[in-house]
Ligand code: SF4
C-alpha cells in the first residue's frame with residue numbers, strides 16, 4: 001500500500017520548482033515509502049539533498065500541511081516536529097522557514113559532525129567560570145535523537161546518559177549556565193540529599 005496522494009511531484013498544474021526538482025520524471029512512489037521503510041526514506045532524502053527545489057518543496061509541504069511522504073528532504077516526523085515548534089505564521093517567513101529546515105536537517109547534511117564538535121562549536125565561556133550555549137537553549141536533534149545542551153554537557157563530562165532532568169546545582173547562580181560541573185541529574189541530586197542527611201545525623205549524634 002502506498003500513501004502517494006498524487007500531489008507531488010506529478011501535480012496536475014506543476015509550478016516551476018516541481019519541474020526543476022530532482023524527482024521530476026521519476027516514479028513518485030519513491031517519495032512516499034511504506035511506513036517504517038527507513039531505507040526508502042533515506043534514498044528519497046538523498047535525492048532531495050541535491051535538489052535545486054529543496055527549500056521551495058519543503059516550504060510547500062510545511063505551509064500546506066502535507067502529512068505523507070518525503071518533501072524537501074524532510075520526513076513526515078521532521079515536518080511534524082517543525083510544525084509543533086513554529087507557528088504557521090512564522091513558517092510563512094522565508095528566512096525563518098529556511099532556518100527551521102536546515103536546523104532539522106543539520107546533522108544529515110553534515111554527517112561528520114560529532115556531539116563533541118557540536119559542543120565545541122556552541123559553547124562559550126561566561127564570566128565567573130560558567131559556560132553558555134550559543135543560540136536557543138531548547139533541545140536540538142542529533143541524527144534523529146533529541147537532546148538538550150544540558151544533557152549534552154552531562155553526557156560528555158560523565159560519559160553516561162543523565163537520569164531524569166538535568167538541572168543546575170544550587171551553587172551556580174547563572175540561569176543559562178551549562179557548565180558540566182554545575183549540573184546534576186536526578187541520581188546525583190538523590191545521592192546529595194542522602195549524603196546531607198547522613199552528615200546531619202552524624203552531627204546530631206556527636207552533639208548529643
Ligand atoms: S526536494 Fe525532493 S520531493 Fe521536493 S522537488 Fe526536490 S527531489 Fe522532489
Ligand SMILES: [Zn+2]
Nearest residue numbers: 130172177182
Ligand atoms: Zn555555572
